[in-house]
Amino acid sequence: MKIKFDFESGRAEFPAAALSRVTKASDTALRLLIILAADSEARADFDASAERLMTQLKCSRAELDMALAFWCGAGIADIVNDGDAETVCSEALTPPAEEPVEKPQKRTPKLMRAAGLPEYTSEELGDMLEQNSGSLHLVDEAQRRIGRMFNPREVSILVGLQKYLELDDEYIYVLLEHCARVGKTSMRYVETMAFGLYDDGVSDVESLEQSLREREEYATFEGKFKSLVGARGRKLSAKEKRFINRWTTEMKYGFEMVELAYEITVDTQHEYNPAYMNGILEKWYSKAIATPEAVRAEAEQYKAGKQRSLGSFDTDEFFEAALRRSYSEN
Numbered sequence: 001m002k003i004k005f006d007f008e009s010g011r012a013e014f015p016a017a018a019l020s021r022v023t024k025a026s027d028t029a030l031r032l033l034i035i036l037a038a039d040s041e042a043r044a045d046f047d048a049s050a051e052r053l054m055t056q057l058k059c060s061r062a063e064l065d066m067a068l069a070f071w072c073g074a075g076i077a078d079i080v081n082d083g084d085a086e087t088v089c090s091e092a093l094t095p096p097a098e099e100p101v102e103k104p105q106k107r108t109p110k111l112m113r114a115a116g117l118p119e120y121t122s123e124e125l126g127d128m129l130e131q132n133s134g135s136l137h138l139v140d141e142a143q144r145r146i147g148r149m150f151n152p153r154e155v156s157i158l159v160g161l162q163k164y165l166e167l168d169d170e171y172i173y174v175l176l177e178h179c180a181r182v183g184k185t186s187m188r189y190v191e192t193m194a195f196g197l198y199d200d201g202v203s204d205v206e207s208l209e210q211s212l213r214e215r216e217e218y219a220t221f222e223g224k225f226k227s228l229v230g231a232r233g234r235k236l237s238a239k240e241k242r243f244i245n246r247w248t249t250e251m252k253y254g255f256e257m258v259e260l261a262y263e264i265t266v267d268t269q270h271e272y273n274p275a276y277m278n279g280i281l282e283k284w285y286s287k288a289i290a291t292p293e294a295v296r297a298e299a300e301q302y303k304a305g306k307q308r309s310l311g312s313f314d315t316d317e318f319f320e321a322a323l324r325r326s327y328s329e330n
Helices: 016-020 027-038 040-044 046-057 061-073 122-131 133-146 152-164 169-181 187-199 205-229 238-250 255-269 274-286 292-310 315-329
Strands: 078-082 085-089 110-112 118-120
Touching: 027 040, 027 046, 027 061, 040 046, 046 061, 118 122, 118 152, 122 133, 122 152, 133 152, 133 169, 152 169, 152 187, 169 187, 169 205, 205 238, 205 255, 238 274, 255 274, 255 292
Parallel strands: none
Antiparallel strands: 078 085, 110 118
16 A cells, blocks of 8 residues: 655655654654644744744643754754744754755754753853843752752753743742652752643642642651551552552541551451451441541440340450451452
């Protein structure tokens, strides 16, 4: 089977090297590549065409810049200077031979890497900080929040977060303070977290604070749980993490409820059994029992009913019988 293209309205040339990158490119990056190959105006003045490209691609300026960064980082495209305008170009993205174009002199103001932030040279960072007091204040305050001085590479990441992800300064400060609290002060770690949060739609300070609070609460809960079950020297299994996520996120149980379920599990099973623990907690959740006091009240109520019908019934026997039944039902 052969495929024939209709070239009646013109041709667009693509870099052959792009073929090895298309499987890793985002939808926006792929569509941008097609537009740049066919649109000489967008290549000649990318910044002037940015609004039109954002409309065509239905994306933000940050997403547009990240799409361009992908191809620059892959070596498919580059940014050159022509007076005050930046031009996107590569050997294969230049117009066809029949459209003679005078190539401007190349320079490398920004070294972009795939799907990440641009990298600035020390000279560019110096000029940027000297001309922009806001960026200088950002760097000074960020160093104070994270508790150490940054090297030029780290300053480049910080400025990139502000300019390319369009993050507010306060957003960056909150993120840095969280990373300092958990002992992760590498700016590479900060960058990875920022991109993950950006992809999850966490774009304002309020939602960021809530997301980080939940992360820290989960980390604290996980640490206490590992200590409780004797798992300090190992990673939790996928099943254990799934159970913890349900107990904390869906059931909204505090650690004292999980601790009580663990104690009952060990008393009845004589060993740690996460599935048995989950059965206990699922039973309590189905009955809207949310506190240890409510658990004891339920046990006493059950015991009183049994005493009236059977004369007497030991509380410990009740606990074991009731919990075994609860586990078998789940």
